[in-house]
Amino acid sequence: MSGSTERPGLSDESLVARAREGDMAAFEELVMRHADRLYMALRRFGLDEGEAQDVAQETFLRAWRSLARFEGRSAFFTWLYRIGFNEAQRRLGRRRPGEVSTAAGEGAIEDVADRTPGPAEDAEQAELRTILADALRELPLELRAAVVLRDVEGLSTREAASVLELGEAAFKSRLHRGRMALRNLLEGAFLGPPELG
Amino acid sequence: MLRRLIERIRFGADHRWSPPHMSEYLDGELTEGAGVRLERHVHDCDRCREILRSLRTTIASLRGLGRRPAAAPDTTVAPEVLAGFRDRRNEDDERLD
Numbered sequence: 001m002s003g004s005t006e007r008p009g010l011s012d013e014s015l016v017a018r019a020r021e022g023d024m025a026a027f028e029e030l031v032m033r034h035a036d037r038l039y040m041a042l043r044r045f046g047l048d049e050g051e052a053q054d055v056a057q058e059t060f061l062r063a064w065r066s067l068a069r070f071e072g073r074s075a076f077f078t079w080l081y082r083i084g085f086n087e088a089q090r091r092l093g094r095r096r097p098g099e100v101s102t103a104a105g106e107g108a109i110e111d112v113a114d115r116t117p118g119p120a121e122d123a124e125q126a127e128l129r130t131i132l133a134d135a136l137r138e139l140p141l142e143l144r145a146a147v148v149l150r151d152v153e154g155l156s157t158r159e160a161a162s163v164l165e166l167g168e169a170a171f172k173s174r175l176h177r178g179r180m181a182l183r184n185l186l187e188g189a190f191l192g193p194p195e196l197g
Numbered sequence: 198m199l200r201r202l203i204e205r206i207r208f209g210a211d212h213r214w215s216p217p218h219m220s221e222y223l224d225g226e227l228t229e230g231a232g233v234r235l236e237r238h239v240h241d242c243d244r245c246r247e248i249l250r251s252l253r254t255t256i257a258s259l260r261g262l263g264r265r266p267a268a269a270p271d272t273t274v275a276p277e278v279l280a281g282f283r284d285r286r287n288e289d290d291e292r293l294d
Contacts, residue, residue, distance in 0.1 A: 057281035151259035
């Protein structure tokens with residue numbers, strides 16, 4: 001299917017080391033290992049299916065071209081996220097305020113969060129996810145990036161700060177502002193009465 | 198009377214200090230002393246208790262967005278991304294030659 005040789009026993013660090021010596025199969029294994037995760041993060045950030053695939057492909061190409069400059073001070077996937085989110089932010093930033101692509105408007109974030117509803121997912125939960133995803137898309141990009149990386153993708157504070165090239169204190173401040181903005185948007189929807197906000 | 202004045206001043210200071218530190222508290226990233234300060238204030242302040250409750254709910258809901266069902270082979274995009282990466286790399290190589 002992919003044509004790559006899977007080497008599941010090797011760590012990312014080992015594959016990166018081999019790729020830096022020109023081992024293309026090792027790099028392609030890294031692509032196969034991280035493509036889905038990167039793609040889904042980009043979708044949750046607000047790109048539609050085509051854009052997310054395009055940015056993912058571009059991310060891996062740039063990573064391959066600049067592998068010699070990857071110093072290994074952060075995890076490989078953190079570095080990928082940095083490249084991918086920079087490009088995604090650039091593309092999303094070109095959109096007019098409020099503009100969403102057709103695919104994103106149809107629910108990109110919640111689609112990739114859970115493409116096939118699990119047995120426990122009822123209509124109420126699905127509605128909640130839609131409300132949440134819509135609110136997330138209303139956040140300014142810099143706040144949305146912090147919230148998506150930390151809370152949706154589950155990166156640690158240190159990892160997410162590294163992706164956004166921020167110090168931890170600056171990242172925490174941005175994350176808190178993003179969460180509070182989201183909380184304010186969601187008041188009345190499912191968080192309860194707004195009188196105490 | 199002096200004691201009540203001190204308590205009011207402390208309440209005001211904690212009321213301003215607490216909300217900006219709630220995310221760190223919920224992430225378990227506050228120092229123990231700061232955590233105690235926030236918990237004490239939230240215990241005494243209805244407004245901050247409500248902010249903390251709704252912030253906790255918001256974060257929990259976001260984490261729910263990130264949860265996926267067990268990986269399903271038909272939802273992977275990795276082969277397509279790999280194919281696109283190869284095409285671009287080849288185009289790049291030809292351009293550079």
